Amino acid sequence: METLSENRCFGGVQGVYRHRSNITGCDMTFGLFLPPQAARGPVPLLWYLSGLTCTHENAMTKAHAQSHAAAAGMAVVFPDTSPRGEGVADDPAYDLGQGAGFYVNATQDPWAPHFRMWDYIAIELPRVLMANFALDDSRQAITGHSMGGHGALTLAMRNPGRFASVSAFAPIANPTASDWGRKQFTAYLGADQAAWAAHDATLLMRETGFRGPVLIDQGSQDQFLDLLRPEALAEAMTARRQPGTFRMQEGYDHSYFFVASFIGDHIGFHAQALAE
């Protein structure tokens, strides 16, 4: 693992690291904020999964998470959203290929060799983090924005016991019924829609739900409401009696200004769940 940068930040360290991934078959870069408390022993870890077109860097600089994480004594990891580099397949569209991994293991060409973001986030990156930093494997939570909210919700529901709590900002909530989903699942997973259900937060909520608290924030002026389909997830959460909160935030859009406005609430929510 290589250190690309480390900056002191709110008494802790905002680092950027690169490592060779066996799962994606390329170098992967991630950001990690370690709060001051990490100097004294392992701290809980919040996963922040980012949205379409993002790298590890966007949320790290724009989500304003570090002040709250430092106050809560919580680390935050900012993974990349896809494999990258020469020899890695790509597509000219912003919503397919590099920057748009959708947190699945691709089974179709040309994506299958590298696009294995599900296993990367669920299996490999946790091992890299736990082996190299003062993090408490038993205290993890997960959040994400847009495509990353989709990833956070699906990873949380399909890895029961791993995450104490899950939250999302404007998640892609029902991708099997949206152009943000159907296009990518067809490309990555193939035309057989049976393989898609495991990657749809609304369908998973209907099937299994989440063993722990859920917090969803959605802006009422989000320019992508038709693609996100938050109403499907809200219906599924309520029908299931899923413990949790779904908040429609008046006037907010899809930007990081929305995320930054409520990241403090989310970190407080996760800190409470991790303390229980």
Next chain:
Amino acid sequence: METLSENRCFGGVQGVYRHRSNITGCDMTFGLFLPPQAARGPVPLLWYLSGLTCTHENAMTKAHAQSHAAAAGMAVVFPDTSPRGEGVADDPAYDLGQGAGFYVNATQDPWAPHFRMWDYIAIELPRVLMANFALDDSRQAITGHSMGGHGALTLAMRNPGRFASVSAFAPIANPTASDWGRKQFTAYLGADQAAWAAHDATLLMRETGFRGPVLIDQGSQDQFLDLLRPEALAEAMTARRQPGTFRMQEGYDHSYFFVASFIGDHIGFHAQALAE
């Protein structure tokens, strides 16, 4: 004036606007955060001047100012750092020309026609802001980072009564004695160093000081300490008995992670000064 974007943020609005500047002779873009309180009447205004290579956008997304400004009921304006566009002179170096206006009125060719950032910030942009937004002309404060810290300190000292308080993050503190200053002042103002003194915070501090409180934060691991020369300003502040605080922050560097870590302190400092 044209609205380029408006995003709801911490209950207020983070806007980006463009207007034709008579002073710089080109279109100028600025960011403005209006807190929720602006919906009920004029609010105080904090100027945030940015550093080399920045546009209006860097601090607006990376400084994490909005949460604190919303809590304090304070607007924050993020001006650009130079004139821009076709027909505006430029230089291949990152520290001269577009993105590097140094907050002076250039008198030398090829810079003189457009590079008039002093008058733009001191005269024209205030008028544009007061005419278009719910801002209280009588309650203003100013801060900045690096080249913007230089701008904040020099504008504050040379416009007595305009700003209730001034602060800076890692300012270019003594440009007449630094390669971040001598090169640019020679280009913009000419070889006669008599014209430079009015744009050197350390020299101004020795001559006049500031009528109000001053707060300076400087990272001890700043990679540009030799160019910033903070020791000259600290000496001048102390020798003058300038009311204020100079903080050497252990381990912090020159990045926005440093700025974000302390912007809450700065906004609190200005809010207190503006309340008195």
